[in-house]
Amino acid sequence: MQVEETVTELARVAAREVGRGSEKLAVPTTGALLAAARSLAGAPALDAAVLTGFFIPAADRPAAETDGPIGAVQLAAALRALGGRVRLTTDAPCAPVVEAAIAAGAPGVPLDVAPLHEYDRWAADVLPRYRRLTHVIACERVGPARDGRPRNMRGEDIGAHTAALDRLFAAGPAYRIGIGDGGNELGMGRLPAELVAAVVDRGESIHCGTSCDALLVGGTSNWAAAALVGALALLRPEVSALRDLLRPEWSHEVLRAIVDEAGAVDGVRRRAEPSVDGLDWPLYAEPLEHLAELVVTAGGPAR
Incomplete structure (x- = not known):
């Protein structure tokens, strides 16, 4: 299977339907996973932030939910393995x-923490640095809806x-x-508003209008982030750490770690337990296993 075909399959697996319309939302994003991976893998001086x-x-x-931070740290570890500079936000x-x-999955990656109060002052200090980045990635980060409210x-x-x-995004x-x-979430402005309204419950009122260059849609955002790591592993097969992730x-x-040490909650169940978006580990892990198998099976040099 050619790299391009495998990446298409990675995107399909990551978009597995869990009841929020992810498979339909993913239709207009064909090719985005490959484009995102090529942009990251080919950056001569990669310098990224993951929100x-x-x-x-x-x-x-x-507390924060379990979907998002896992994928964000997985991506941060992957970009660091590629030799890039990366920070979490x-x-x-x-x-x-x-x-x-970060402590569990990518120790040493710097973290920028925005305050809720005096945010404007904080943003003024960090914006010059963010304007110099080569890439900004938002992984399950809520953005403003049409009324400006998240x-x-x-x-x-x-x-x-x-x-x-x-x-910052x-x-x-x-x-x-x-x-x-x-x-x-940030980036979903890439999708037509009418599609989100038709597919997602309350989609008309919650749709984030902030767009992006490449939008990745997953059944959970962590799955889509893992698919991006998988695509990077196919493009850069010499970096074995990507497959380990x-x-x-x-x-x-x-x-x-995030549940036991920080009280992360399942965003659907609203309880601190080791599940993601209402999915217990065995069901949640199935796409992760499939993504890893696809990358291992593809093997060989990128073409």
Whole structure:
């Protein structure tokens, strides 16, 4: 199987339907996974930021959800393995979970934490650096809906718990990659509003209008991030660390760490447990196993 065909299959596996319309949302994004991977793998001086963290204020114990930080740290580890510079970015409410994910999956990767108060002052300090980046990736990071407010899948306004990281995502000439699963994440403005409205419950009101250069849609955002790591592994087969990151065990270790050490919650169940978007580990791990198998089976040099 040619690399291009395998990457297409990676995208299909990552978009597995879990009840939010991901397979339909993914249709207009054909070719985006390969384009994103080629842009990252071919950057001569890769310097990236990965934005993540989706806060669940109505959880039993409010915290960031398990979808997003795992994939974001997986990508950060992958970009570092490629020899690039990379940092994670989140906001204060989500910071404990993202910090735990970094400690478990990519120790030493720097983290920028945006405050909810005096955000403008903080943003003014960091924006010059973000404008010099080659790539900005948003992995399951909520963005503003048509009314300017960040909304969860239930249509609830979570602006009181969310910093405006969309301003960093859109800063400068960086190649922007959006990763999402429900239409309300940064990058989803790449999709037609009428499609999101037709496919996603409350899609008309929650659709994030912030666009990107390449949009990756997953049944969970973590799956789409893993698919991007898989595509990088196919394009850069000499970097064995990329294949190591695709082991489901790697994801399981990070999942357990963010739940046990930082109280990360399942965004659907709103409880701190080792599941993602209502999927217990065996079901959640199936696409991860499939993605890893595709990369191993493809093997050989990139073509």
